[in-house]
Amino acid sequence: MEEQVVLVDSAGNAIGTAPKTSVHGQETPLHLAFSSYVFDQDSRVLLTRRATHKLTWPGVWTNSCCGHPLPGEPLDHAVIRRLSYELGLTVDRADLMLPTFTYRAVMPNGIVEHELCPVYRVMVDTSATPNPDEVDEVRWMPWKEFADGVLSTLLAISPWCREQVPLLNELGTNPLDWRPAPLKDLPPAALRSAAQPANGQ
Template identity: 45%
Template sequence: MTAPHDLSSPTDDAAVGLNVILVDDDNNVLGTAPKLSVHTDATPLHRAFSCHVRNSDGLWLMSRRAITKLTWPGVWTNAFCGHPDLGEDPTDAIVRHGRAELGIDVDASALRLALPEFRYRAVDDSGVVENEICPVWLLDADLAPSPRADEVAAFDWVGTEALDRIVDDAPFLISPWAVLQWRQLRTLGLTR
């Protein structure tokens, strides 16, 4: 299932959202590759981001990935994740993905970078690997998601205590990155 990766020049003008930024262990750009072909059993390290959203009632937005997603289809995870485009400001990427996936308008000025160095590698049941340098952002906002069906199958607002129980007692119920991120956010006191 391993496929070669087209390492285009970092100066190529990639179409928005169609490529991932390939990086080395120090997060230096190596080039870009098509998002749809890069996720295999040998996914190269690439940039991503993850956004956790909490409303004024203290509930966290969780989304269930669409069943048609290549990686972790149908799995519950944090509000949303994505990949920035080459040269794109991370907050602009978050705003773009929030609108495209959940139909929400993210206020970029309200985003807080919580885990700037977060990195993980995980393998799903089909053998597809996620291998990302994935800074984690927090957003406190009251939003009314209207998700795209090809991105998000469902969403719910979940309390901190319930998420603590899931992460501690049944981590298989949510994505591995959401588990790892929640544990680190909790350790830093950012989930209360």
């Protein structure tokens, strides 16, 4: 069965679902997604270069992992699931940092990305094993060096990452000290899923 994404209105309410392969085009509807930033104990961030066969921003360097929750799936569960699939990372927690981040970006060929995209921080103590279906390359970079490069526009990075980094930097210079945002600040479409137990009961 084809993977579905959750469509949302401008207030963050779920208004339906659509096949993932059908929503990314020149009139991409707003839909629910996530971004995650993986850190080690030395405050290095894990960067990934998107696979060159991807529809949106192929071959572009970006943050650790992005994706879409399945209908009814809590966002933090989606983060953990995709980190395992894309990077072979086993984690047990994802901390909410930017609950209501939203962006719209247009590729040179006209394809649009339009997402309500809460941002998460994840801590790991193991190496990543990239899945070539999703990721061409990974590298670790000290957060300050990375943030300074993005803020100065000297570092080429995905458009959503370019918008997220200044907001994350406002949380403090050391990502290990960032205080998670309250779950209640998530948009309604994500908040309803977050309230559900992992077993769905």
